[in-house]
Amino acid sequence: MNFTQIQQLEDRTQVETYKKMHIAVERGEGAWVWTSDGEKYLDLYGGHAVCATGHSHPHVVKAIAEQAAKVLFYSNLVYSEVRARAAEKLVSVAPDGLNKAFFCNSGTEANENAMRMARMATGREKVISFSGGFHGRTADSISATFLGKYREIGKPNVPEHISAEFGNIESVVAVADDDTAAIMLEPIQSMAGVTEADPEFFIELRDLCDRLGIMLIFDEVQTGIGRTGNWFFAGSGAAGGIVPDIISLAKSLGSGVPVGACLVNQRVSAGIKVNDLGTTFGGGMLAMAAITATLEAIEMDNMIENARSIEQYLRDSLVGNSQIRSIRGKGCLLGIEFDGPCSPVHAELLQNRIITGTSSEPNVLRLLPPLCVTTKEMDQFIEVISA
Numbered sequence: 193m194n195f196t197q198i199q200q201l202e203d204r205t206q207v208e209t210y211k212k213m214h215i216a217v218e219r220g221e222g223a224w225v226w227t228s229d230g231e232k233y234l235d236l237y238g239g240h241a242v243c244a245t246g247h248s249h250p251h252v253v254k255a256i257a258e259q260a261a262k263v264l265f266y267s268n269l270v271y272s273e274v275r276a277r278a279a280e281k282l283v284s285v286a287p288d289g290l291n292k293a294f295f296c297n298s299g300t301e302a303n304e305n306a307m308r309m310a311r312m313a314t315g316r317e318k319v320i321s322f323s324g325g326f327h328g329r330t331a332d333s334i335s336a337t338f339l340g341k342y343r344e345i346g347k348p349n350v351p352e353h354i355s356a357e358f359g360n361i362e363s364v365v366a367v368a369d370d371d372t373a374a375i376m377l378e379p380i381q382s383m384a385g386v387t388e389a390d391p392e393f394f395i396e397l398r399d400l401c402d403r404l405g406i407m408l409i410f411d412e413v414q415t416g417i418g419r420t421g422n423w424f425f426a427g428s429g430a431a432g433g434i435v436p437d438i439i440s441l442a443k444s445l446g447s448g449v450p451v452g453a454c455l456v457n458q459r460v461s462a463g464i465k466v467n468d469l470g471t472t473f474g475g476g477m478l479a480m481a482a483i484t485a486t487l488e489a490i491e492m493d494n495m496i497e498n499a500r501s502i503e504q505y506l507r508d509s510l511v512g513n514s515q516i517r518s519i520r521g522k523g524c525l526l527g528i529e530f531d532g533p534c535s536p537v538h539a540e541l542l543q544n545r546i547i548t549g550t551s552s553e554p555n556v557l558r559l560l561p562p563l564c565v566t567t568k569e570m571d572q573f574i575e576v577i578s579a
């Protein structure tokens with residue numbers, strides 16, 4: 193089918209939920225995708241922050257194909273070597289103390305379970321999250337999402353959600369108390385425009401949680417799995433070295449095979465009993481093979497180091513660009529703040545066959561490239577925005 197035929201068929205048969213780019217992606221390799229019309233695009237949006245290992249990384253493809261031929265799925269009612277190995281591998285790269293995993297299928301589901309586990313561990317209900325944060329579209333996660341219109345879409349909201357101002361510890365202190373189960377945050381608020389907070393903020397949050405017995409949840413659906421130049425934002429210098437009680441993950445975790453996870457510490461896992469949590473597809477063999485292969489590919493190809501070099505390269509290359517006000521973010525989660533709205537730049541890049549993202553901050557263009565993107569590939573982007 194050509195593009196028009198594909199577009200017409202999709203539009204006729206699906207509920208219109210996304211504003212789509214006018215391309216149909218047919219295949220991908222590394223940081224590149226090819227369209228149904230045979231055109232090649234540089235993907236600096238990483239398939240919506242998912243394809244950290246690059247499109248169709250051979251190691252991941254091989255692992256999935258081999259697993260598919262053996263057994264696609266069996267649930268958590270049985271043991272599985274591939275699940276055991278995935279959990280072992282994931283826990284081995286996790287920050288100290290986060291030594292158990294719970295597997296699910298998406299980011300919103302990881303956050304729902306993270307909040308539920310925090311409530312179970314504390315016997316409390318209230319959850320504090322932040323203005324500008326995005327946590328997903330199911331009932332509890334959307335109720336914790338104080339970005340733009342989302343909570344409104346999710347009405348009626350789940351009770352016991354309250355917001356504080358990201359980066360402002362006093363605003364958290366004002367609402368935190370010994371009825372609070374969890375403080376949940378995106379440590380870099382991606383959709384809000386790649387908004388960052390000082391390491392001191394995270395240190396103070398950790399301290400506040402320790403004093404009041406609150407569970408600290410990092411939603412690392414975007415920042416996790418190497419994206420910000422460390423396996424996780426948690427424990428990194430940018431987090432002031434602190435580690436939360438729970439990390440939620442999805443997006444990059446399976447290189448495109450849908451999978452989510454919560455990493456938890458002993459205090460949290462001790463509060464969970466058989467039948468408290470569950471999901472049919474969580475821990476399925478295909479997804480588990482994808483997790484192990486994703487983490488191995490990131491290690492084999494030194495992608496975490498590469499993510500850091502890409503950030504530095506971009507920052508160095510854009511010094512002196514008079515249209516750019518600031519560059520935000522870490523590693524391969526970057527926001528470029530322009531003097532005015534970034535939508536014309538976004539459109540021009542697309543015309544030049546470079547895919548990037550916007551954000552809810554009109555001036556901020558978002559880059560979420562695969563962690564294997566090269567400086568040479570980034571030059572194509574730099575050339576267009578420097579012209």
Ligand SMILES: Cc1ncc(COP(=O)(O)O)c(C=O)c1O
Pocket residue numbers: 298299300301303326327328329378382411412413414442443
């Ligand atoms: C930080 C963050 N948390 C949660 C989610 C929800 O993930 P999913 O779309 O897999 O449910 C997203 C999705 O964009 C996200 O960016």
